[in-house]
Amino acid sequence: MDSTAATPPDHRTGNPAAPTRARHHWLSAGAMGLLCLSGWAPAAPSPGPACALATAPGETLIDVPFEGVDGRIYLQVQVNDAGTFRFAVDTGASGVARADARLVRALHLPSGDIAAHSDGMRTADAATVRVDSLALGDVRRQRVVAITRDYNARQSAAAAFDGILARDFFDDGLLVLDFPRKRLRFRRDLGLLPEQPGTLAYTRAFRIPVQVGTVAAEAQLDTGANVALVLPTALYTQVSSGAVTPDDPLTLTHGRIESGRARLDVPLRVGGLTLHGLDVRVSDRYPEAVIGAHALRESVVLIDARSKRVALCPAQR
Template sequence: MACAALFGTAHAQTPGQAPDVCALASAPAGSWRVRVPFEVIDGRIYVQATVNERGPFRFAVDTGASGMGRADSSLVAALGLAVHDEADNSDGVTTSKADVTRFDSLEVGGLVRRNLEVMTRDYSGNKPPAEKFSGIIGRDFFNDGLLVIDYPNTTLSFSRSLALHEGQAGVLPYERAFRIPVSIGNMQTTGNLDTGANVAFVLPEAMYTQVSRTPLEKAGAGTLSNTQVQTGRATLHGPFRLGAATVSDVEVRVSDSYPELLVGAHALQNMTLLIDQRSQSVALCP
């Protein structure tokens, strides 16, 4: 969750023409290995999961989190899990050490992953009760199929029989998960899709000055996994174009410490997001 606790923000969405690939999200029920509802709180999405055949527990689905998952310290205590190692944990600005524990199994909607090494820390201790969670589903949990996050219908689906293919209309390739082509007005860049960040967009200050002359308002500190960064805010017309989707007149956060454009949950929450890590492809459907 690279941008886990940055401040929430408003957004505006302009519908576009959905390409044919977006019809995959409406494939028949038999096409899906997993099809479960999710909650949306401050843009972030939460599903029910079981750990070591116990639960259910509330888990955030976070495309900004590497690996199979994370365990909140409350879950480690509740299940009596042992901490047995350390691992490097980067939030995009700094890297620190995090404790590591093991899940015998992690299950979402009937999809089970076994013998998982997961990082653990106090992810939700300071959050209000409505936002607390027991763990995080990382992007590798869905790395062998097509993941569909349908925000308007609050449904998460996963299929091994359906796929995105390079060259399909509306399909965006990526090299590093999940950095996709994004345009801001006439400027072309790349943006990191992060469903765990409760913002619309975070821009490096050098990028913001290329697309706007509007002075920034002070917005206080944004909290990343390991770091606090000072941020400013402004409303940016854009438009931001992400595949077939367009977002305009949106509040953005700006930091001279953040290294890249981040596309957060508030920019995505009126779209359907399709991710196929087998072909390193993404589609965003308005």
């Protein structure tokens, strides 16, 4: 739910592959010929429905358990070969990573340049730090520039973290988030293909097509958002007749915006999921719909940035 003004080089050669941003607390992307020209094709075809890839055999580079706190993903990441630290995984955050102020103090991370970033409503400057390396499983990113701030100022002790793995950490493979089994997997030997059943294309990460009741719309898929669903007021009133009651403001990086709360009385259909009775935050000030972590608790999410496709699958118990 953000953008940044800086556009540094590729993070695998020393800097982030995409702009970075500060994370909001509330909420705390010929087809095969083109893919081959861009330098990626899966090592073998990905046969059958996309959801089958969640547990397909092959070469998995990351297969780790995670904690679920308020719907969000937390796991242990090796930083600068100085030990493991608790990181949140946030597909709503651009760039490779974020560093909380306590990680900066603990490892004496050196300062970097100032980066401009947006929380979807306002743009501001942010401090950055330089991280020598981040490693999870068999994936290692080096010379990462990460936005830093005190992310834990408004967090509970249970939800506190040392940093954030953002979407570009996983930008060269297939990311699988299995919420019911609480496992994160990552691989490069398979991928989501344009013609594959059950996949959704995106242009801007990760804005995907959804259907709210009978209305077709677009929503951001944001696994770092500790909500089920956010809808702009105009869209909510178009699809639902339920009453909206006043509620706490939504907290973004650069401020707070007024919002209400309601129970969605029509189904939300996205990918292979049909979700009923979602708790929805309604705001006439936030510009887009958001599907957050609370809506994904019983699902498996697959994201492939190489082909710019995602799949959302019901969990197989």
